[in-house]
């Protein structure tokens with residue numbers, strides 16, 4: 236299993252992994268804008284087919300992790316762990332001191348995964364506004 240940077244040839248397979256994992260796919264235009272900033276933080280796990288994906292961002296102060304998903308047929312093989320390890324390595328290399336992320340409170344698997352890797356819930360409430 237190779238962990239590598241996303242390429243546009245992966246897009247349809249990545250969308251399919253997001254869909255089967257219950258995660259909203261990022262539209263091409265949104266992804267294009269994101270990839271102008273830190274393309275090296277958008278990673279896929281591939282052994283010929285795409286088994287997992289994770290999208291990281293870094294704003295110069297905090298790292299953020301979004302849209303981590305693994306094909307349901309390939310779970311508990313350590314694929315998300317390998318994606319996360321590579322993303323953390325890359326964020327650290329950029330000088331990022333802390334990573335934040337969102338998990339829905341009813342996502343037991345997600346919460347267990349993040350806790351296993353040392354990501355603990357914070358009491359902050361998320362506030363958001365469309366522009």
Ligand SMILES: CC(C)(COP(=O)(O)OP(=O)(O)OC[C@H]1O[C@@H](n2cnc3c(N)ncnc32)[C@H](O)[C@@H]1OP(=O)(O)O)[C@@H](O)C(=O)NCCC(=O)NCCS
Nearest residue numbers: 256303304305310311312313314315316344345347348351
């Ligand atoms: C969460 C998710 C990415 C985990 O992917 P994965 O490749 O199966 O995870 P790993 O195999 O690397 O798991 C590492 C450890 O996390 C924990 N973990 C992972 N899935 C778990 C589950 N369903 N229940 C309990 N613990 C779990 C375990 O401790 C596991 O180690 P173990 O298998 O040796 O017990 C995957 O379940 C998924 O795609 N879920 C849907 C999308 C999602 O919820 N994304 C994260 C929300 S931000």
